[in-house]
Amino acid sequence: MKKLRFYFALWVAKAVRLAMRLLGRNASYLPGKLAVKLCPDFLAHIIPPKTVIAVTGTNGKTTVSNLLTSLLRKNGYTVANNALGSNIQGGVVAALLEHATLSGRVRTDAAVLEVDERSSLLVYGDLKPNYLVCTNVMRDSIKRNAHPGFIRYLLDKAIPAGTKLILNADDLICAELAPQCADRTYFGIQAEAPTGAPDLEGLDLVYCPHCGGKLEAEYLRYDHIGRMRCPSCGNASPAPDFLVTEICREAGTVTITQDGQPQTYKLLNDNIVNIYNQCCVVAVLSRLGLSPEKIAAGLDTVEIVKSRYDHVESGGLKITMQSAKGQNPDACARSFQYVADQPGENKAVFFLIDDKGDSQGSSENPCWVYDCDYSPLAHPSISQLVFSGPRCLDQQLRALIAGVPQDKIALWPSFQGGGHLVDTEKCRDIYILYDVYLDKEALSVKKTLLEKEAGK
Numbered sequence: 001m002k003k004l005r006f007y008f009a010l011w012v013a014k015a016v017r018l019a020m021r022l023l024g025r026n027a028s029y030l031p032g033k034l035a036v037k038l039c040p041d042f043l044a045h046i047i048p049p050k051t052v053i054a055v056t057g058t059n060g061k062t063t064v065s066n067l068l069t070s071l072l073r074k075n076g077y078t079v080a081n082n083a084l085g086s087n088i089q090g091g092v093v094a095a096l097l098e099h100a101t102l103s104g105r106v107r108t109d110a111a112v113l114e115v116d117e118r119s120s121l122l123v124y125g126d127l128k129p130n131y132l133v134c135t136n137v138m139r140d141s142i143k144r145n146a147h148p149g150f151i152r153y154l155l156d157k158a159i160p161a162g163t164k165l166i167l168n169a170d171d172l173i174c175a176e177l178a179p180q181c182a183d184r185t186y187f188g189i190q191a192e193a194p195t196g197a198p199d200l201e202g203l204d205l206v207y208c209p210h211c212g213g214k215l216e217a218e219y220l221r222y223d224h225i226g227r228m229r230c231p232s233c234g235n236a237s238p239a240p241d242f243l244v245t246e247i248c249r250e251a252g253t254v255t256i257t258q259d260g261q262p263q264t265y266k267l268l269n270d271n272i273v274n275i276y277n278q279c280c281v282v283a284v285l286s287r288l289g290l291s292p293e294k295i296a297a298g299l300d301t302v303e304i305v306k307s308r309y310d311h312v313e314s315g316g317l318k319i320t321m322q323s324a325k326g327q328n329p330d331a332c333a334r335s336f337q338y339v340a341d342q343p344g345e346n347k348a349v350f351f352l353i354d355d356k357g358d359s360q361g362s363s364e365n366p367c368w369v370y371d372c373d374y375s376p377l378a379h380p381s382i383s384q385l386v387f388s389g390p391r392c393l394d395q396q397l398r399a400l401i402a403g404v405p406q407d408k409i410a411l412w413p414s415f416q417g418g419g420h421l422v423d424t425e426k427c428r429d430i431y432i433l434y435d436v437y438l439d440k441e442a443l444s445v446k447k448t449l450l451e452k453e454a455g456k
């Protein structure tokens with residue numbers, strides 16, 4: 001009876017998918033949602049590919065799953081993937097459905113599934129991933145994700161004991177996930193280690209998860225990402241199996257050492273968060289059996305997806321576009337820090353970081369801006385900040401509290417337009433930081449700036 005229900009759900013969902021495709025509609029979520037509605041344990045019945053890789057974590061999961069998918073495809077794998085759909089249960093089901101036969105067998109060699117942390121219990125209860133990648137566990141939207149301790153609790157509860165884990169060694173919350181899993185691989189960065197004794201106050205991790213003693217950090221790169229130890233019980237960040245030992249920004253290369261063997265790869269992006277993402281991808285592919293040479297050859301041909309990072313230059317005007325997920329205080333703070341760290345003077349930053357998705361069908365919650373570190377925006381190399389969107393006054397207030405002088409701030413109360421406010425006479429180095437839901441608006445600002453430059 002159960003099986004009949006599954007087949008019914010499978011066939012109906014596949015028919016709906018086909019109809020939607022014929023009508024030119026995006027079928028990357030709804031057929032999956034329908035399948036689960038008709039058969040709640042749909043994932044328990046579908047026959048998954050031999051290799052199922054789940055990618056989760058607060059920041060970086062989309063970048064990592066996109067890179068894994070394209071590198072596996074370049075190496076001859078067929079891959080089911082939810083890159084175009086959603087990362088909650090319906091999106092995961094839709095991605096598998098797309099490649100399933102009428103008997104419910106997914107015909108690809110592998111599935112790379114980005115899974116939202118909060119969907120863990122709904123997904124891993126029925127679909128046991130062979131590998132689970134966790135990029136990091138950090139503060140996220142308070143409204144959606146509560147706090148990192150809660151997310152860790154969900155993941156611990158959901159991850160099946162037989163799953164092989166690939167974890168960030170430099171994130172002690174992430175590194176200790178799912179103690180029921182014995183097969184654990186760690187990645188981390190040793191190169192460019194910061195100096196100085198950092199204060200843990202206000203971070204996502206202050207006290208030892210084992211004994212409750214106050215942790216000490218050898219160094220921190222951002223938030224609680226770095227090397228920590230507990231003086232009371234000796235608990236410490238684990239030694240990485242895949243370690244970034246050298247970052248050469250000029251040559252555009254990164255060296256990752258495994259078992260004492262260094263291998264140099266093309267550096268996909270020099271933002272530290274993306275170096276973690278790249279090291280993570282190398283670790284996963286190595287665990288799947290790909291040689292360092294094959295991984296290097298693959299990396300030579302890929303880029304971080306354009307929607308997440310883009311750079312253009314026109315007549316001496318430099319425009320860098322970078323996604324900065326609204327409501328996600330750490331992702332935004334990382335983007336702010338990245339802008340501050342870049343060489344150059346008289347930078348302008350255009351902000352499209354209100355969460356447009358959040359304000360639809362839900363109550364707005366701007367409190368995340370106080371959970372986010374705006375202090376990098378007070379860097380003297382930044383000469384102008386343009387906050388756009390209906391919450392631009394909240395953004396301005398937060399920037400003022402962080403020490404940004406009022407006369408550097410311009411406001412534009414809409415998501416549409418505002419590019420004309422950027423002082424391109426003074427600022428020739430412009431950063432557009434935008435929420436994932438505001439990519440079209442960000443492109444339109446870029447277009448305005450380029451047209452202004454061409455017409456001057």
Ligand SMILES: [Zn+2]
Nearest residue numbers: 208211230233
């Ligand atoms: Zn301890």
